[in-house]
Amino acid sequence: MTARRFAAVAWDIDGTLVDSEPLHHRSLLAATAGFGVDLGDLPDQAFRGIHMKNVWRMLRPRLPADLEERVWLDAIDSHYVGHRHELVAIPGARETIARLAAAAIPQACVSNSSRPVVDANIDALGIAGSIAFSISLDDVVAGKPDPEPYARAVVRLGVAAAATVAVEDSGSGIRSARAAGLWAVGFAAPGARIEGCDQAIDRLAELVELIDL
Numbered sequence: 001m002t003a004r005r006f007a008a009v010a011w012d013i014d015g016t017l018v019d020s021e022p023l024h025h026r027s028l029l030a031a032t033a034g035f036g037v038d039l040g041d042l043p044d045q046a047f048r049g050i051h052m053k054n055v056w057r058m059l060r061p062r063l064p065a066d067l068e069e070r071v072w073l074d075a076i077d078s079h080y081v082g083h084r085h086e087l088v089a090i091p092g093a094r095e096t097i098a099r100l101a102a103a104a105i106p107q108a109c110v111s112n113s114s115r116p117v118v119d120a121n122i123d124a125l126g127i128a129g130s131i132a133f134s135i136s137l138d139d140v141v142a143g144k145p146d147p148e149p150y151a152r153a154v155v156r157l158g159v160a161a162a163a164t165v166a167v168e169d170s171g172s173g174i175r176s177a178r179a180a181g182l183w184a185v186g187f188a189a190p191g192a193r194i195e196g197c198d199q200a201i202d203r204l205a206e207l208v209e210l211i212d213l
Contacts, residue, residue: 006183006211007163008106010153011131013121014113015169016187016204017093020121021045023086028055031075035067048170051112051143052076077116084120092204094125099208101130109134110153110166112143112173132157145172150180167207171195185210 014020025044032039039062047055056069063072100107109131111118118136122128133156140148154161161181168174169187174196177184185207186197193200199210 005163006105006165007159008108008154008157008165009100009207009211010108010110010150010157010164010166010177010182011097012166012168012170012173013109013111013118013134015048015090016167017090017097017109017127018121018125019088019090021048023080023083027076027079027083030079031072032059032063034075035064035072037063050172051137052114053137053143073114077114081116081120084124087121087124089125090204094127096204096207097125097127097130100211105211106157106159107131108153108157110149111135112137112149114138144170144176145179147176147179147181150177150182154180154182165207165211167204168194168197 011017014024021044029039052073056072097107107130109118109122111134113121113136115136115138118134122131122134135149135153137143140152142148150166154164157164162183164182165185166177166182167185167187168177171194174184174186174194178196183199184197185199185201186194187201187204188194190202201207201210
């Protein structure tokens with residue numbers, strides 16, 4: 001792997017820093033069951049990489065006609081936040097962030113999740129002191145794959161987009177980062193590659209090797 005000089009790192013969270021998909025799925029099913037709807041037929045990762053506003057649109061025909069979007073989303077978030085102790089960090093996530101922080105590399109988290117979920121993830125990981133800020137779906141008009149989340153991140157980081165690494169585990173995130181001009185690193189299982197990424201890694205520790213500290 002050829003090292004490159006980068007000035008900052010923008011992290012996706014779900015699936016990249018924390019194995020959150022199981023809790024997202026359980027929260028979706030539990031909250032929706034509270035409104036009398038059984039979604040048990042859905043595959044575990046039916047909505048991986050899709051933000052919840054789009055999940056609402058996709059599931060709307062199955063939900064009660066009088067159920068409001070905000071009420072449904074809040075119920076899902078409440079279950080997720082209340083069970084954040086069940087979250088498991090992706091191997092190497094905390095260590096890699098700590099090493100970059102020790103090298104004075106500015107870092108931010110850029111997520112398609114709501115503000116309560118983003119804050120719960122950061123709390124569960126214990127990384128609040130190592131990142132400059134986070135951007136949630138509530139902070140933008142359009143979520144990933146739109147470039148807005150990453151475009152906002154580089155402005156706040158105060159660095160050029162081309163000098164910023166985005167680390168993502170989904171195609172929608174890669175498209176968002178690249179459209180905003182960032183160098184997009186795709187984090188996937190060994191032998192796999194996320195379409196469109198500039199660099200593929202299968203261990204988060206590889207990011208330290210990629211960045212010329």
